Amino acid sequence: MSPVVGRICRTEDNVTGFLCDDRVTCIPPSDLCNGVVTCPKGADEDTHMCSDLPNNLPGGLVFRCGNPQFWVFTDKKCNNFNDCGDCSDEIGPYAGCAPCGVDWWSCIPVDFQYCSCIPRGLCRDGRQHCYDWSDEYTCPQKFNLLD
Ligand SMILES: [Ca+2]
Ligand SMILES: [Ca+2]
Incomplete structure (x- = not known):
């Protein structure tokens, strides 16, 4: 067998x-x-x-x-990390991933490591992680989410 x-x-x-x-x-x-x-x-x-x-x-x-x-x-697949190298495990019809979870911020990352979501811990840390800088200017800090 x-x-x-x-x-x-x-x-x-x-x-x-x-x-x-x-x-x-x-x-x-x-x-x-x-x-x-x-x-x-x-x-x-x-x-x-x-x-x-x-x-x-x-x-x-x-x-x-x-x-x-x-x-x-x-x-x-759908763990937000770019394991395929071309993000096909995170983005597109074959992966079929859900939107970013609550611990993640949706943007186009500058880091090759991520695909369409970055960890919220990278928001407001003084370093650019999204092409549009939304992690530094739009993303609420985690402790503000319940405000
Ligand atoms: Ca992945
Ligand atoms: Ca950042």
Whole structure:
């Protein structure tokens, strides 16, 4: 039996995950094949599965970037970080991400690291993080949100 059949589950954080051999433990996809044993019996570091990435991974855990040569684990999609390198995991119809959450400010970032949201902690810190400077002039400081 293929080691990747019937491996899709839901983690405690409600993301699609990988089911360990104990059929109980559900781990985030990005814990797979990272050289660190996460499953009780080490199924997340299975030699065969990890030998030909991402082809031997359960398909439901892989997101193909705009450039199909690149891919990310599905828990890296819509996390506001530019994991694909071209932001295709954060912006556009294939990613299908929700708007920025409350801890994030929506703008076009100057940092390559982000795509369409920056952490609110970067607002009003005296440094430009949005092309339109809205992080310094428009974004309310976090403690003002409840005013
Ligand atoms: Ca991402
Ligand atoms: Ca800033």
